Amino acid sequence: MPKAVAITGNEAVAEAMRQLNPDVVAAYPITPQTEIVQIFSTFVADGLVHTEFVPVESEHSALSAVVGASAAGARAMTATSSQGLALMWEVLNIASGMRLPIVMPVVNRALSAPINIHCDHSDTMGARDSGWVQIYSENVQEAYDNVIQAVRIAEHPDVRLPVMVMMDGFIISHGMETVTLLEDDVVKRFVGEYRPEHSLLDVDHPVTFGALDFADWYFEHKRQESDAEAGVSQVVISVAEDFARISGRRYGLFEEYMLDDAEIAVVALNSTAGTVKEVVDALRSDGVKAGLLKLRLFRPFPHRDVLSALRHVKAIAVLDRADTYSTMGGPLFIDIRNVMYDMPGPRIVNYIYGLGGRDIDLDEINKVFEDLKDIATTGKVGAPVTYLGVRE
Amino acid sequence: MSTLKEGTADVGIAREEPKGWRDVPTGGLITEAGNAMEYETGDWRTFRPVWHKDRCIQCLFCWVYCPDSAVEVRDGKVVGIDYKHCKGCGICANECPPKVRAIKMELESEAAGEGAAGNEGGGKDNA
Numbered sequence: 001m002p003k004a005v006a007i008t009g010n011e012a013v014a015e016a017m018r019q020l021n022p023d024v025v026a027a028y029p030i031t032p033q034t035e036i037v038q039i040f041s042t043f044v045a046d047g048l049v050h051t052e053f054v055p056v057e058s059e060h061s062a063l064s065a066v067v068g069a070s071a072a073g074a075r076a077m078t079a080t081s082s083q084g085l086a087l088m089w090e091v092l093n094i095a096s097g098m099r100l101p102i103v104m105p106v107v108n109r110a111l112s113a114p115i116n117i118h119c120d121h122s123d124t125m126g127a128r129d130s131g132w133v134q135i136y137s138e139n140v141q142e143a144y145d146n147v148i149q150a151v152r153i154a155e156h157p158d159v160r161l162p163v164m165v166m167m168d169g170f171i172i173s174h175g176m177e178t179v180t181l182l183e184d185d186v187v188k189r190f191v192g193e194y195r196p197e198h199s200l201l202d203v204d205h206p207v208t209f210g211a212l213d214f215a216d217w218y219f220e221h222k223r224q225e226s227d228a229e230a231g232v233s234q235v236v237i238s239v240a241e242d243f244a245r246i247s248g249r250r251y252g253l254f255e256e257y258m259l260d261d262a263e264i265a266v267v268a269l270n271s272t273a274g275t276v277k278e279v280v281d282a283l284r285s286d287g288v289k290a291g292l293l294k295l296r297l298f299r300p301f302p303h304r305d306v307l308s309a310l311r312h313v314k315a316i317a318v319l320d321r322a323d324t325y326s327t328m329g330g331p332l333f334i335d336i337r338n339v340m341y342d343m344p345g346p347r348i349v350n351y352i353y354g355l356g357g358r359d360i361d362l363d364e365i366n367k368v369f370e371d372l373k374d375i376a377t378t379g380k381v382g383a384p385v386t387y388l389g390v391r392e
Numbered sequence: 393m394s395t396l397k398e399g400t401a402d403v404g405i406a407r408e409e410p411k412g413w414r415d416v417p418t419g420g421l422i423t424e425a426g427n428a429m430e431y432e433t434g435d436w437r438t439f440r441p442v443w444h445k446d447r448c449i450q451c452l453f454c455w456v457y458c459p460d461s462a463v464e465v466r467d468g469k470v471v472g473i474d475y476k477h478c479k480g481c482g483i484c485a486n487e488c489p490p491k492v493r494a495i496k497m498e499l500e501s502e503a504a505g506e507g508a509a510g511n512e513g514g515g516k517d518n519a
Contacts, residue, residue, distance in 0.1 A: 097419065097420065098419045098420065098421075099418050099419030099421075100419075160418065160419070197418075198421055198423070205423075206425040207421055207422060207423050208421070208422035209419070209420075209421060210420070211420060211422050213420045216410065217410075217416065217420070218420075219413075220411070220412065220413035220416045221413070221416060221419065221420045223413040224413045224414070224416060224418065225419075227413070227414075
């Protein structure tokens with residue numbers, strides 16, 4: 001029987017990793033991800049997993065070791081946050097370019113400077129174009145479920161790309177929730193044994209990974225990578241269907257909350273979506289047709305599905321917990337507005353909020369919906385980009 | 393050598409049309425051992441080493457030092473340069489003992505008469 005337990009996001013992710021029992025984990029601790037590595041290394045020390053655990057000296061080394069292990073045919077994982085992810089930057093593109101199905105939980109934390117350990121999405125948005133699949137999780141349950149599904153997505157023959165699974169630093173990583181865990185053998189059967197198509201250790205079929213690739217072939221390989229990204233959505237959906245059969249919990253490319261008949265709607269990632277749901281509930285009880293689109297798959301961007309989910313909405317507010325410094329809004333806003341460009345209907349505005357762990361509360365989200373009501377009524381947008389919750 | 397194999401590259405020598413992106417190995421993988429032979433780097437050359445058989449003392453220094461295994465040796469003796477793979481780095485000429493100087497670097501455009509800038513290849517021409 002599945003069991004309900006009260007655990008934090010980090011504990012849930014470490015538990016998922018124990019159940020996944022990867023061949024290799026190379027990781028370096030960084031706040032707020034530290035507990036994942038700490039708890040997992042305890043599992044290793046206690047003999048609860050068969051994992052070769054490599055306590056490396058940096059995140060650059062962590063991902064490098066995982067890349068090598070994955071090329072050698074291992075199911076390999078790591079986990080990181082913020083500066084750690086930034087230090088992996090060089091290797092991120094190597095992992096995706098070599099089409100290695102690595103799974104990496106990332107606990108979202110603001111990038112320096114100024115130095116800060118709390119949540120925003122500047123770290124993973126910085127890895128937006130690295131070729132990794134990016135899946136965002138609202139709460140502890142989703143973080144646990146997404147890490148398990150990520151293995152199947154990454155290793156799918158039509159994908160073979162690395163996957164990051166995100167949760168909000170401290171808010172989720174250190175927040176305790178009631179979570180339903182799967183049985184060990186159920187997880188084991190769900191992910192199955194990893195059978196790589198090619199492996200450095202398969203001496204009967206020798207291959208070279210990471211060879212020089214000049215102007216005569218590089219472009220073809222990158223075009224092929226982009227094509228693989230185009231197939232990710234379908235795999236995410238089919239893995240979610242399989243996951244629903246073992247867990248009873250349904251996932252998609254995004255969650256539509258009261259969105260069917262919504263006239264005004266918010267688009268958000270991660271834990272803030274939970275707060276938005278509270279506001280939507282309150283507005284609905286007052287007869288306001290408010291809704292939420294909570295994106296789960298951010299890279300590759302499920303543009304066709306997002307378009308059909310939002311096309312009927314009169315006014316949309318995109319909440320971004322990161323800035324692009326383009327002075328044209330946050331990364332999610334840019335994608336949503338791009339998707340909706342050919343639609344004559346919806347007006348779209350952006351709110352950049354919560355940088356460095358600044359809380360976003362119900363009143364602020366209420367204010368966003370108030371703005372949307374005005375925009376939906378008048379059709380007029382004042383400032384397209386607003387910094388929400390910053391002191392003037 | 394008539395067909396282009398998976399994971400190899402063609403530097404523009406007339407052979408089969410190179411594969412499109414749908415047909416190349418995933419992730420830049422090379423799926424066949426030892427196929428660096430098929431990647432012809434000879435047209436990278438600006439200077440070409442010209443080997444003079446009459447001066448050569450067969451010390452094999454050039455063969456030892458060549459980073460591209462482009463010095464052709466048969467029965468323990470240097471017989472020429474593999475111009476399909478020689479990149480023209482000049483290490484062979486540098487390592488050839490000063491009193492011998494059996495390998496001289498010449499501008500590709502001025503070397504060996506017609507077609508010198510091309511890649512007709514084969515050390516036998518020089519042997």
